[in-house]
Each structure stands twice: as structure tokens, then as C-alpha cells.
Amino acid sequence: MSELRILSEEELKKYGTTWSWSARAKALINQQKATWETAASHYRSLRQVESRWVDFGHFRICLQHNPGRIRSSAADTGAAAVAARPCFLCAGNRPAEQYGLPWGEGYTILANPFPIFHYHLTIPFGEHTPQRLEGRIGDMLRLTRELREFTLFYNGPRCGASAPDHFHFQAGIRDTLPIEEEVDSLLRDHAQRLGDDGPTQVAAVENTLRRFLLFRSADADHLERLLTRTIGILPHHDEEEPMMNLLVWFHENRWTLLLFPRAGQRPWQYFAEGEEKIMVSPAAVELGGLVILPRKEDFLKITDDDLRSVFSQVTLSAEAFASVREQLTTFCVP
Numbered sequence: 001m002s003e004l005r006i007l008s009e010e011e012l013k014k015y016g017t018t019w020s021w022s023a024r025a026k027a028l029i030n031q032q033k034a035t036w037e038t039a040a041s042h043y044r045s046l047r048q049v050e051s052r053w054v055d056f057g058h059f060r061i062c063l064q065h066n067p068g069r070i071r072s073s074a075a076d077t078g079a080a081a082v083a084a085r086p087c088f089l090c091a092g093n094r095p096a097e098q099y100g101l102p103w104g105e106g107y108t109i110l111a112n113p114f115p116i117f118h119y120h121l122t123i124p125f126g127e128h129t130p131q132r133l134e135g136r137i138g139d140m141l142r143l144t145r146e147l148r149e150f151t152l153f154y155n156g157p158r159c160g161a162s163a164p165d166h167f168h169f170q171a172g173i174r175d176t177l178p179i180e181e182e183v184d185s186l187l188r189d190h191a192q193r194l195g196d197d198g199p200t201q202v203a204a205v206e207n208t209l210r211r212f213l214l215f216r217s218a219d220a221d222h223l224e225r226l227l228t229r230t231i232g233i234l235p236h237h238d239e240e241e242p243m244m245n246l247l248v249w250f251h252e253n254r255w256t257l258l259l260f261p262r263a264g265q266r267p268w269q270y271f272a273e274g275e276e277k278i279m280v281s282p283a284a285v286e287l288g289g290l291v292i293l294p295r296k297e298d299f300l301k302i303t304d305d306d307l308r309s310v311f312s313q314v315t316l317s318a319e320a321f322a323s324v325r326e327q328l329t330t331f332c333v334p
Helices: 009-015 021-035 037-048 067-073 079-084 137-146 178-189 220-233 296-301 304-314 318-328
Strands: 050-055 060-065 099-103 107-111 120-124 150-155 168-173 191-195 200-205 212-217 244-251 254-261 290-293
Touching: 009 021, 021 037, 021 099, 021 107, 021 120, 037 067, 060 178, 060 296, 137 150, 137 168, 137 220, 137 244, 137 254, 178 191, 178 200, 178 212, 178 254, 191 318, 200 220, 200 318, 212 220, 212 318, 220 254, 220 318, 254 318
Parallel strands: 060 290
Antiparallel strands: 050 060, 099 107, 107 120, 120 168, 150 168, 150 244, 191 200, 200 212, 212 254, 244 254
16 A cells, blocks of 8 residues: 655656646556556557447437446446445555656546556546535536546446445546537537526437537636526435536637436346346446446347447436426526
8 A cells, every 4th residue: 555656757758749638647647557557457448348339319328338437337336335445545555566747726637447448537626525526527627628638527426436435437548439529519419508698508408318418618707607507407305416427628718518317326227136137337447438347248239229228227208307407598698
């Protein structure tokens, strides 16, 4: 075990350029692949990942067989299991080989050793504090602007976060998720515009197996305020954070942010036995159109009807989404 190890600028430059945060992050991953065999072996295994596409007409879903993600997909994130294990995001519990880059007020940029992307980051907060987005939207937007070659994602504590007890973001190299390529056509042809006149463009998107809210803005302060109010109207219980996933990227001097309100954590197929079992645990990446399947049998047998079933269980119903959309129209324009 070791405390956080920081790479010097001189060491970082051996593995890439350091002129931007995106370049520094990629150099960090290159260094980790060169010096940490656990990470290196999992990044090498991405070369053997199998993919196939399911075409739904105006959008596509990419299925990816990635055996290395079994640890995340099968993770027991119940309170008892989480309390019983050491937190793998706390600095004192990280492997001695794991180095990081300090960012902002208390965050650390780390290479994710169990990657989905060829450049995959985990960005935990230093203090062991629960996964809760409240008060951290500004951090998320600043981080996205500085990591502009990456798409940042946030998984809620019951929406795919494998460490619900320790606050963190993740990021993957941009233009990997299908929805990044499709978002302009979805906005044009399959969205209900809720506000285009103010500094933040807002739309509700349906007919994609997933119902989500789309925000575009060059005004970070306005986007933060609007997103905070939007999260406040999502369905939730008591003091619990609303179930949700977010994807956000910064391009052409503006943020594109997708908010996926959730209705459930995992579909019934995850818990089934025998032929009916499909080990799929949707998080932000899956909602972005890249469905990770660690078991080969699931990759081979899953159908478009299975995908419709899975997404219908974990995302908001049409009625619940309509309620959110109607409330949002009352304050999405100035």
C-alpha cells in the first residue's frame, strides 16, 4: 500500500507532451502502461475486444465483448459489501505502481486500470466522501473544459458507480461513444426543444431506447444553475440523490451535456439464471450507446428486443419523463 504518488513533469514528458491537461492525461496513461503490469495487461487486452452493431435506424448501439470489465459489471455495490471492503479509490489503498496527477481542489487524475477506452481515466476526490454530484457541477464543467479531448461521465451511486462510497468522475477519449456522433441528428430530428433563446439550449430526446435531456451552452455559470435546478425536479426518495447518469464534453467553446434520469439500477436479466441471464449493468457508457458485455455468451445472444427491455427497465417511463419535461419548461428559458 502507498500514499498518492505524483509524477514529476520531467518523468511525464518521457511518455508524451504536457502542453494541455488532455496531453498530460494521455502521457500519464502511457507511463502507467509502461510501468504497471496490471494496467498494461488490461490495456493490451483491448486489442482483442470484439464489437458488433445493432442498427435501430436513426441511432445505433455498439455491443462490446470486454472480459476485463467483469469486475465492474459484477460488482456488489450494496451497502454491506461496500462497507466490508477497503476503498480502492482512497490513496492509502491504491497499488504502489499507481501514479496520479493532482487537479483542482483535491482531485487526482488516475489511469483506470480496467479500461473500456484506449485512454480511460478515473478522477476521484481526495477525501473519502460519498458519490453525490451536489456542489460539484462547477468542478465537472471546469474539468471537462480542461480535458477537452475526453468525454467526462458521472455515474450515480446506484447507477453504475462501482465505488458509491467515494466521489469520482470518469473520462474516456472523445468520439468513442456512438451518441457523440449522433447527438446533432437526434437534436435536429428527434428532440423537443425546451429552450433556445437563452444562453443554454435545452431539449428532451426520446425514441432512442433511452430518454434523456440535452443541454448545450457556452456559459458555465448558467449551465450549472440550470442543471442544479433540473436535478432538483428529478424523481428521488427522501435525501437520496436522484438516480442519474451524465455525459459531458467541451467542443467548439461550448459544453454538450446529456442527463439520463434513471428508474432502476439493473434489469431483471442481470439476476436471472440459465439462458435468460444477461450480465449487463447499464451506466453512462451504456446509455451513450456502448453496451459492455463481459461474458461471451451474452455478447453472442443479446438481441435488439433484449436491449429494448434492458433500457426500458432502467430509464424513466414515458409518463415520468413527460412530468420532468413539463416542469423543466417552466424555468429553462430566462
